[in-house]
Amino acid sequence: MGGQIFAFEGFVRTFDEVPPDVVRVRVEYRDANNLQVLDAYDSGDVMSVLDWTRLEDARTAPAGTGWIRVSFAATRFTGESSDAFVDALSLRSHRAPTLTIDDVQVYNTACPDEGGGGNGGGNGNGNGNGKG
Numbered sequence: 001m002g003g004q005i006f007a008f009e010g011f012v013r014t015f016d017e018v019p020p021d022v023v024r025v026r027v028e029y030r031d032a033n034n035l036q037v038l039d040a041y042d043s044g045d046v047m048s049v050l051d052w053t054r055l056e057d058a059r060t061a062p063a064g065t066g067w068i069r070v071s072f073a074a075t076r077f078t079g080e081s082s083d084a085f086v087d088a089l090s091l092r093s094h095r096a097p098t099l100t101i102d103d104v105q106v107y108n109t110a111c112p113d114e115g116g117g118g119n120g121g122g123n124g125n126g127n128g129n130g131k132g
Contacts, residue, residue: 001029002063005094008041008070011052015083020047023084025055025072027091032066045075052087058094
């Protein structure tokens with residue numbers, strides 16, 4: 001991920017009360033072991049009682065980035081609950097999208113008239129074990 005540009009966007013709002021609660025959004029670029037923060041975007045405390053406030057940031061992930069963590073927190077100043085809201089959070093890469101999933105199972109569902117399962121022949125049941 002290091003050297004790749006990422007764009008964060010999201011909207012925050014707080015309830016109209018005196019004093020209003022606040023919300024904070026943080027995007028951390030973390031090392032491959034997820035132990036150290038290499039760089040971060042921090043919105044700071046935001047009060048937005050009249051409308052949704054857009055938060056955005058775009059930056060290059062530092063060399064060695066293996067994880068990106070998006071978090072948000074509310075601080076209550078009034079009432080019995082935190083009245084801070086987040087909506088439409090997104091983190092997008094400015095490169096071709098990739099997805100890595102550790103526990104993947106692939107099923108081949110060939111059309112019946114095409115025959116064959118996976119890996120060079122099969123019986124059409126998706127497991128590739130059979131005569132092609």
